[in-house]
Amino acid sequence: MPELGRAALAVCLGLALYALFAGGFAAFTRRRRLAVSAQNALIAAFGAAAVASGVLLSALLRNDFSFQYVADHTSIELPTAYTISAFWGGQEGSLLLWLLVLTGFSAAAVAFNRRSGRDLLAWAVPVLGLVAVFFSFMLVAVSSPFATQAAPPDGAGLNPSLQNPYMMVHPPLLYLGFVGLTVPFAFAIGALLARRSDEAWIVSTRRWTLAAWTFLGIGQLLGAHWAYVEVGWGGYYAWDPVENAALMPWLAATAFLHSVMIQEKRGMLKVWNVVLVVGAFVLALFGTFLTRSGIVSSIHSFTESSIGAWFLGFIVLVLAGSVYLVLSRLPLLRAKTRLESLVSREATFLYNNLLLVALCLTILWGVVFPILSEAVRGEQITVGAPYYNFFLVVFGLPLLLLMGIGPLIAWRRASLRSLGKSFIWPAAAALVAGVILVALGAGSSPAGLIAYTFAAFVLGSIVYEFVRGTRARRALGGGSWLTAFSSLVARNRRRYGGYVVHASIVLLAIGVAGSSAYDTVRQQKLSPGQTMAVGDYRLTYRDLEVRQGTNAEELRAHLDVERDGKSLGSIQAGKNDYRAEDQVSNEVGIRSDKLTLEDLFVIAEQVEGEGNAIHFRVLVKPLVNLIWIAGFVFLVGALVAMWPSLAEQRRLAERYRELRAPARA
Amino acid sequence: MTVLAVGLAALLAVACVIAVALPFLREPEALDDRLGAPDALERRRLELAEERDRVLADLKELEFDHRTGKVSDDDYRALVGPLRSRAASALRALEPRAEAGNVPRSNAMSEPFPAPAPTPEPSPSPDMPQPPTLPDPEPPPEPFPAPDEGEPGVSRTIR
Amino acid sequence: MARQSPVRLVFAVSIAAVLAIFLLYVSVAGGTPSLQPSQLKNRTGKVALVGKVVTPYQRTEGKQEHRFRLRDVKGSATVPVVYRDSVPDQFKPGREVRLEGRLQNGVFVGKPGTLVTKCPSKYQAEKRA
Numbered sequence: 047m048p049e050l051g052r053a054a055l056a057v058c059l060g061l062a063l064y065a066l067f068a069g070g071f072a073a074f075t076r077r078r079r080l081a082v083s084a085q086n087a088l089i090a091a092f093g094a095a096a097v098a099s100g101v102l103l104s105a106l107l108r109n110d111f112s113f114q115y116v117a118d119h120t121s122i123e124l125p126t127a128y129t130i131s132a133f134w135g136g137q138e139g140s141l142l143l144w145l146l147v148l149t150g151f152s153a154a155a156v157a158f159n160r161r162s163g164r165d166l167l168a169w170a171v172p173v174l175g176l177v178a179v180f181f182s183f184m185l186v187a188v189s190s191p192f193a194t195q196a197a198p199p200d201g202a203g204l205n206p207s208l209q210n211p212y213m214m215v216h217p218p219l220l221y222l223g224f225v226g227l228t229v230p231f232a233f234a235i236g237a238l239l240a241r242r243s244d245e246a247w248i249v250s251t252r253r254w255t256l257a258a259w260t261f262l263g264i265g266q267l268l269g270a271h272w273a274y275v276e277v278g279w280g281g282y283y284a285w286d287p288v289e290n291a292a293l294m295p296w297l298a299a300t301a302f303l304h305s306v307m308i309q310e311k312r313g314m315l316k317v318w319n320v321v322l323v324v325g326a327f328v329l330a331l332f333g334t335f336l337t338r339s340g341i342v343s344s345i346h347s348f349t350e351s352s353i354g355a356w357f358l359g360f361i362v363l364v365l366a367g368s369v370y371l372v373l374s375r376l377p378l379l380r381a382k383t384r385l386e387s388l389v390s391r392e393a394t395f396l397y398n399n400l401l402l403v404a405l406c407l408t409i410l411w412g413v414v415f416p417i418l419s420e421a422v423r424g425e426q427i428t429v430g431a432p433y434y435n436f437f438l439v440v441f442g443l444p445l446l447l448l449m450g451i452g453p454l455i456a457w458r459r460a461s462l463r464s465l466g467k468s469f470i471w472p473a474a475a476a477l478v479a480g481v482i483l484v485a486l487g488a489g490s491s492p493a494g495l496i497a498y499t500f501a502a503f504v505l506g507s508i509v510y511e512f513v514r515g516t517r518a519r520r521a522l523g524g525g526s527w528l529t530a531f532s533s534l535v536a537r538n539r540r541r542y543g544g545y546v547v548h549a550s551i552v553l554l555a556i557g558v559a560g561s562s563a564y565d566t567v568r569q570q571k572l573s574p575g576q577t578m579a580v581g582d583y584r585l586t587y588r589d590l591e592v593r594q595g596t597n598a599e600e601l602r603a604h605l606d607v608e609r610d611g612k613s614l615g616s617i618q619a620g621k622n623d624y625r626a627e628d629q630v631s632n633e634v635g636i637r638s639d640k641l642t643l644e645d646l647f648v649i650a651e652q653v654e655g656e657g658n659a660i661h662f663r664v665l666v667k668p669l670v671n672l673i674w675i676a677g678f679v680f681l682v683g684a685l686v687a688m689w690p691s692l693a694e695q696r697r698l699a700e701r702y703r704e705l706r707a708p709a710r711a
Numbered sequence: 712m713t714v715l716a717v718g719l720a721a722l723l724a725v726a727c728v729i730a731v732a733l734p735f736l737r738e739p740e741a742l743d744d745r746l747g748a749p750d751a752l753e754r755r756r757l758e759l760a761e762e763r764d765r766v767l768a769d770l771k772e773l774e775f776d777h778r779t780g781k782v783s784d785d786d787y788r789a790l791v792g793p794l795r796s797r798a799a800s801a802l803r804a805l806e807p808r809a810e811a812g813n814v815p816r817s818n819a820m821s822e823p824f825p826a827p828a829p830t831p832e833p834s835p836s837p838d839m840p841q842p843p844t845l846p847d848p849e850p851p852p853e854p855f856p857a858p859d860e861g862e863p864g865v866s867r868t869i870r
Numbered sequence: 871m872a873r874q875s876p877v878r879l880v881f882a883v884s885i886a887a888v889l890a891i892f893l894l895y896v897s898v899a900g901g902t903p904s905l906q907p908s909q910l911k912n913r914t915g916k917v918a919l920v921g922k923v924v925t926p927y928q929r930t931e932g933k934q935e936h937r938f939r940l941r942d943v944k945g946s947a948t949v950p951v952v953y954r955d956s957v958p959d960q961f962k963p964g965r966e967v968r969l970e971g972r973l974q975n976g977v978f979v980g981k982p983g984t985l986v987t988k989c990p991s992k993y994q995a996e997k998r999a
Contacts, residue, residue, distance in 0.1 A: 053720035165748035651956035
């Protein structure tokens with residue numbers, strides 16, 4: 047069956063080439079049937095990619111080790127769920143997943159936009175085709191998942207550290223996010239190619255961008271949770287280049303989500319918006335280039351293959367083409383309005399954009415610095431966590447504050463008097479919170495204290511917005527508070543969904559501040575029976591248990607936990623020794639306190655042979671569980687913001703409906 | 712196995728070729744093969760439509776912000792007049808001739824709001840005097856729904 | 871508001887401010903050179919060493935002290951290393967590691983808490999001490 051897979055990929059490449067060239071030709075010469083044909087090619091490309099994916103999936107499930115990829119990443123005793131996740135566990139398979147999602151999204155974009163904005167779609171198709179050409183070419187010529195060999199009796203198996211539920215969801219979600227950014231990019235470029243200066247491309251791709259951004263955000267959060275729970279060094283983000291690879295496009299997309307609102311409201315920042323969406327897409331490509339090329343040393347290390355050079359070439363092509371296009375269409379994108387006041391909602395959105403882009407660029411600088419320094423000075427100079435944390439605080443705290451200020455300010459221009467009135471309640475909340483926090487000892491970390499106070503301000507302003515809005519809605523339409531509230535949210539889902547998302551970011555910020563600025567760490571060697579004190583906790587090492595798991599020898603230290611004289615039960619920490627794979631994994635013990643949301647994190651670092659003494663590292667991480675809770679709030683807010691509104695759809699369809707419909711629908 | 716693979720591959724290829732050729736198979740000779748692209752007139756109309764929607768949305772948001780207290784009375788007074796006239800001119804630019812039943816023309820400077828609204832909105836804050844520049848025989852009903860706020864049941868057609 | 875859009879002014883000032891903060895930080899904190907054993911020579915400053923762990927590897931019982939040699943990833947130059955902290959579970963001869971520290975009397979003394987291991991295969995997440 048590998049022949050079918052190879053053939054399917056070749057067909058996919060052919061279709062993508064057709065979509066690119068025929069689609070471009072059709073858009074240029076205004077040929078309707080050819081344009082539709084190119085659109086069909088994209089849809090058919092999805093079919094071909096699906097066939098190829100099916101071949102790989104069936105080979106995985108059948109444990110067909112004649113497929114080199116299957117032999118490299120699975121084994122007979124590997125559980126089925128992880129066998130499936132091996133699809134994206136390696137270079138070739140992950141590229142195939144990328145292609146599958148790309149063609150799937152392209153097909154969907156075509157299907158949803160067939161009836162409106164035909165010339166926009168006609169130009170977006172060749173752009174989507176170009177991206178599909180690149181990825182299918184990679185799969186056909188450079189990195190094929192269908193290489194065959196004489197089948198060995200068993201495969202190499204999947205690394206034990208990847209055998210967990212996170213492997214099932216984290217990469218696919220990230221891919222949905224990365225690839226999802228291709229659609230707004232294609233429509234933005236398509237609009238430029240079609241010489242359109244209206245907002246059809248924004249309107250058509252609004253939900254795509256929001257969905258991709260949500261996937262990317264949730265995917266990253268899951269990755270952080272994976273690192274926290276499974277890798278277990280006590281942290282959740284290491285500023286590793288691979289982690290930053292996902293963060294950078296997410297920041298760019300966040301900036302873009304905000305600045306399009308300015309374009310819709312005031313018709314300005316058209317060039318900036320195109321720059322941002324191109325930037326987000328290029329950063330997504332760059333991110334996957336980083337993780338595959340091995341060009342930057344990372345603890346997630348990858349084989350250094352030639353694929354990096356291809357990616358770099360494609361990135362340069364996309365950048366150069368986009369820059370040229372923007373420059374040549376510059377007169378078209380001139381704004382007709384100006385920013386009226388530096389104290390207005392537009393202005394706060396602008397500041398927010400600047401901060402987000404600044405943070406994104408500093409992270410980018412930190413990531414490429416080793417490469418640049420090697421080229422210039424002959425040795426790689428890496429910047430560490432202190433660099434990133436510094437800029438996170440410098441840019442993040444003002445961003446946090448802006449999240450609270452923005453909603454309180456009106457569009458166009460806000461008088462300081464009305465501003466003052468709006469600020470009173472949230473500022474009071476912040477002040478009260480600040481005083482309480484200082485009394486509780488939060489002054490030990492100034493950055494943490496500021497973060498908490500700003501967070502209180504933002505939460506206050508969000509609550510205030512909801513209350514004011516519900517009150518006004520009730521005054522207008524009557525009814526109970528609940529109906530007024532739901533009517534308020536339903537009538538402006540983007541705004542109020544956005545407020546909920548802001549609230550989730552605030553919770554995230556509180557969780558991050560608490561667990562990094564106010565954490566406690568202790569290292570101690572304990573023999574059985576000994577006790578160590580960490581923060582308010584006292585841990586007593588009882589004994590060491592060695593047991594046989596399904597495919598590993600499990601070592602577990604049992605500890606009793608006590609706080610303020612009360613027993614809190616016991617906790618286990620240790621290691622798993624996977625004999626077959628010759629690997630040892632760290633199994634940390636985590637006790638989450640439901641009330642204070644803090645975690646007691648126990649790592650058994652080193653076991654001494656004599657007397658079972660263990661070097662323990664114990665951390666107390668306050669409020670860390672807020673980070674995971676924030677993920678749920680984030681999802682809810684994003685869903686509300688994305689939720690389609692029939693009236694809006696009708697409205698927009700009518701606006702962009704063509705006046706002169708073609709002779710045949 | 713290989714024969715099956717080749718057969719399926721051939722099937723796939725044929726299916727894809729058909730999909731691509733479909734538009735030409737359906738319409739061997741199309742009357743109008745022109746790709747509908749907005750010409751200058753259409754682009755102008757789009758611009759005007761976007762401007763209209765933008766201004767009406769601004770107006771609606773201003774009203775609501777005023778109601779919630781985000782915009783002070785002074786600011787509201789200063790902003791609403793120009794905004795209303797912009798709305799009027801935006802609507803007029805799209806409808807050179809007043810269509811019957813669509814635009815209630817009560818005076819020369821027409822209020823650009825549709826006559827039937829499911830729940831007629833009460834006037835804005837009672838202490839706000841009517842701006843003298845806009846003769847307002849009656850308090851304006853809820854402005855036209857902004858693009859992302861739906862007023863179910865109210866639809867508007869532009870011809 | 872003035873004819874000249876304040877947007878450009880805001881942009882320019884922001885960029886300038888960012889650059890200022892950035893330069894201030896980088897000049898103060900600096901980065902850490904990432905070197906292989908062959909590049910270590912007689913450098914005495916704080917650097918990061920990257921290399922492959924080769925035998926002999928000694929671990930002192932009862933203490934968290936590890937002595938081993940690091941070799942160039944693609945080369946033969948080695949340097950003796952002493953690291954006084956726990957090592958990740960993946961640590962063993964043959965693995966690629968990175969740690970920070972400085973060269974003292976011909977022995978590279980690692981800074982506790984900075985040793986991380988790399989795994990040669992794809993998509994492997996590694997742990998740090």
